[in-house]
């Protein structure tokens with residue numbers, strides 16, 4: 001029944017617009033001419049140890065390694081290469097908002113968040129791949145920003161003085177300093193923060209910046225750790241004082257169902273747009289703000305020293321799960337918080353911002369369960385919302401996604417393009433902002449520990465170079481995780497060195513096995529980590545094996561989601577891709593179902609099978625792992641008028657005269673049309 005082979009975007013381009021194909025294979029000479037020569041890019045910074053916080057900031061249990069310490073390997077490297085060869089590396093060649101006329105390059109084009117957003121992901125991508133051309137593209141934005149401060153210390157385009165886009169730019173600048181130690185960065189940041197400290201009382205945070213203040217505090221504390229400038233702590237406190245109090249919001253969470261226009265105090269105008277989009281209610285129920293707000297309490301706890309502030313993130317996540325949670329680890333927010341029906345969507349910006357928030361929150365809290373959630377989101381929700389070649393993405397992805405067409409959808413405020421795949425469906429924020437997802441995941445796989453060790457927070461193939469104690473250490477992680485259940489580590493300290501190695505114990509793994517040089521490891525399991533402390537010698541080998549049975553997780557209306565380890569599985573619906581319109585080097589696409597989708601599980605799936613991993617890791621055509629399931633059609637489960645699946649009917653469902661079929665479930669990230677929350681049949 002799912003015999004219809006999916007058609008790749010490349011094949012569609014061949015059969016469709018010849019113009020689009022030609023463009024997609026040609027470098028854009030006009031833009032290439034504007035790229036900074038690689039020679040102007042500073043040499044990489046030397047290998048460094050991670051830093052503990054400077055007093056009086058609270059110490060943290062896990063210490064992010066300086067950006068650039070971790071290089072991707074294996075499938076993760078291929079995924080980053082796909083990003084680089086798609087919109088991730090070439091967006092500036094086909095989208096004017098980050099092109100050569102960007103306000104962040106001195107032009108009179110877009111001068112708000114889009115340039116900094118693009119840079120925030122392009123930088124770590126370029127250095128992770130050591131790609132000279134991409135480094136040159138990133139360097140143009142860096143050079144313009146560092147070389148054109150205002151006389152009063154302000155940075156950025158003169159035509160726009162909003163604090164918010166600068167919060168993104170400083171986030172990029174601290175990564176750039178990690179990567180290069182360019183001596184221009186610290187003076188420019190210092191002058192900017194001093195300027196802001198003086199200016200904020202008269203020109204306080206507003207709208208987006210007011211709800212995202214914590215992202216700037218991260219950069220302010222980064223600088224404080226390097227300079228000890230007490231004024232920076234004053235600035236952090238002022239940002240907190242002017243910013244939205246997420247902790248108070250979640251103490252009595254007001255959004256306990258899919259929000260309506262009335263809930264938000266929003267009014268639709270005759271032209272389809274909205275009045276009152278910037279009310280506190282609308283901004284505090286906004287999906288991306290909530291995603292970014294996850295880091296607010298833990299980041300603030302570094303200044304306040306309060307355990308209650310630090311731990312508030314657990315309550316924050318629990319409330320999002322309880323009222324809006326999805327099996328992808330995300331919460332539904334198709335612009336605003338949207339309840340638990342699997343037909344609701346979540347925005348790509350919210351996916352990558354949740355990941356970044358969790359990466360910081362994991363470091364500050366040391367909570368291994370946050371590592372589980374990072375994997376669930378990164379290995380499912382993140383790849384699901386892109387085409388295989390990362391030349392097109394969705395604004396909103398749905399957990400049960402049976403059609404991506406120009407139709408109203410179940411959204412409260414988003415438009416009919418919201419779940420199409422394309423260049424900038426619905427709105428271009430995600431086009432600019434998605435770039436940080438994979439590269440920052442790479443940068444967070446390993447962290448230093450407060451007791452001078454190393455911790456594996458998220459498992460993926462990579463190579464780490466850092467300093468542990470005073471000893472340079474190279475560590476390689478060889479694995480096809482999450483598609484396989486084993487991980488091999490090789491440690492290469494420059495000389496024998498005693499330190500703790502902490503390995504995250506996933507919550508779903510009940511019998512993780514670890515050996516060191518072939519012998520069962522004598523480790524200590526506590527707080528979600530197995531700690532092995534010994535004198536590590538060059539060539540020491542650690543082997544990890546997880547148990548990862550196929551598991552059913554209960555979800556909305558007692559439907560179930562199928563998981564194996566960090567991977568979520570979905571029933572793939574045969575896809576018919578139809579180009580809606582060409583968009584420069586890429587195109588916008590609708591996706592229609594080419595087979596029925598309304599199935600219920602008739603027995604719990606147990607058997608999984610592993611297959612070769614293709615050059616596209618989350619490939620629908622060659623899924624690296626599959627689960628066999630028995631299902632039957634559920635005729636009463638239908639498509640809603642707006643072009644989406646009705647919520648699954650309450651389980652167990654009755655299936656009179658059901659004809660059971662055997663089907664193959666594939667990773668959620670590989671199935672662009674899919675049913676993920678499956679009703680369960682009686683019997």
Ligand SMILES: [Zn+2]
Pocket residue numbers: 347348349350428429430431433
């Ligand atoms: Zn977005």
